[in-house]
Amino acid sequence: MSEVKILSVSKSFNSSKVLNNINIDIKNGELISLLGPSGCGKSTTLKLIAGILNPDEGDILFDNKSVLKLKTEKRDAAIVFQEYLLFPHMNIYENIAFGLKVKKIPKKDVDSRVSELLETIKLSSEKYKYPSELSGGQKQRVAIARALAINPKILLLDEPFSSLDINLRNEMREFVLEIQKKYNITTVLVTHDKEEALIMSDRIAVMLDGEIKQFDTPYNLYKSPKTKEVANIFGERNYIKGKLINGVFKADNINIDLNNNESYEEIEIMISKEDIILDEAKENNCNIATIAKKRYVGDKTYYEVKYNDYTLKLSSTNDGLEIGDNMSLKFNSHNIKYFCEK
Ligand SMILES: Nc1ncnc2c1ncn2[C@@H]1O[C@H](COP(=O)(O)OP(=O)(O)OP(=O)(O)O)[C@@H](O)[C@H]1O
Ligand SMILES: [Mg+2]
Known part of the structure; x- marks a missing residue:
């Protein structure tokens, strides 16, 4: 001691x-x-x-x-x-x-x-x-x-x-x-x-x-x-570069409300695999992602999805999705972290 x-x-x-x-x-x-x-x-x-x-x-x-x-x-x-x-x-x-x-x-x-x-x-x-x-x-x-x-x-x-x-x-x-x-x-x-x-x-x-x-x-x-x-x-995450305008992250075809009042010309957000959520796509839904890869590891499944021009990696407890499926995509925005380093 x-x-x-x-x-x-x-x-x-x-x-x-x-x-x-x-x-x-x-x-x-x-x-x-x-x-x-x-x-x-x-x-x-x-x-x-x-x-x-x-x-x-x-x-x-x-x-x-x-x-x-x-x-x-x-x-x-x-x-x-x-x-x-x-x-x-x-x-x-x-x-x-x-x-x-x-x-x-x-x-x-x-x-x-x-x-x-x-x-x-x-x-x-x-x-x-x-x-x-x-x-x-x-x-x-x-x-x-x-x-x-x-x-x-x-x-x-x-x-x-x-x-x-x-x-x-x-x-x-x-x-x-x-x-x-x-x-x-x-x-x-x-x-x-x-x-x-x-x-x-x-x-x-x-x-x-x-x-x-x-x-x-x-x-x-x-x-x-x-x-x-x-x-x-601590593992692979998703990174997207863009700007922050009054707490809203903006990049090509992406807007994510981070619920703060901050603004930065150049930032990079980090989204963990478990903070991207796939849901059933509805007709009028615009956040559509397509499953591109699937890796089943037992207690979870890793997916790679195409979303606009981005390739995102996520983990899910839903193992029933298949390559080519279109899903609606959401972010757990309160868990998103950002870096202002160049
Ligand atoms: N006695 C020594 N003489 C010369 N170089 C050494 C000596 N001990 C360690 N080094 C060097 O110091 C660096 C750090 O070594 P260290 O053993 O602390 O690494 P480590 O983080 O424990 O790596 P590992 O995970 O491979 O065990 C290495 O580049 C190693 O070659
Ligand atoms: Mg050692």
Whole structure:
């Protein structure tokens, strides 16, 4: 349990800047994600928090005290990597107990702590098995239990689920959330999976090219991204360029009332796939769109429609529309976001 502050941190490798002026504050017991594409500096940030690397500039504080002079083992931050890195010659019990033995904790305290963790990860009956006898998900649970054994103030998870299949991944996400809440442990999760970040995080730091582009709640990041580049991290949307005149967006053959009083000569609106609604076309309806593509994905169907000169992408729970169907089209205008950047 600890607050973490990353203050104006920069880091270069071989004179190429990998992190540029990173600022993140993490509250006690909060789970935040570092989300961004490969190479953007996520693992480097995690290693700086753990003390595996040191920043070139800036400071890192745990509970308002700088930890830069503290070695990794003195920081009370436990890191779990994508590869489980269990000790192959030790059984599960010994793997989890390892950190406690290094700290010379009395045997009976080690026993009770390891038993509690084995129960939490639901592997009490497997404690004499060796890592090679476990499934991927079981190994990952042991790795997390081993990290938690020493009662770390901060749990650092570097893409811990990416090698698991989708069902196991969902199970492990729930498991980590349960443990994280149970022990109220400040957690930083590194992921490049937007869905994982949205599901798990209290807040997400969106990283691109070594910078934090927006640090916000999942809801705000999805609904109100500050820039198009942040919006694009959270999936494909529709963009239309035009002008805004007293709150009415106007482009070729499109008028959408955004219900405000603002005016801009040049803006670009962003419409999410779920904010375009198809309805049965009526005779006198002028907003007619024609289905051009259909992709059924089970719980929803993606359609591409031609609307005037535009091609729009949308998702719908109606899976019964076919290519060539003419539908009337509406926008959830209150969810439309716009950017004035060039
Ligand atoms: N020890 C190092 N020496 C030199 N360059 C490094 C070192 N560690 C990382 N880098 C470089 O720094 C950049 C950021 O690496 P980092 O591992 O932080 O990325 P990441 O966001 O975790 O990517 P991924 O999602 O692929 O794991 C990359 O260009 C990488 O090549
Ligand atoms: Mg990485």
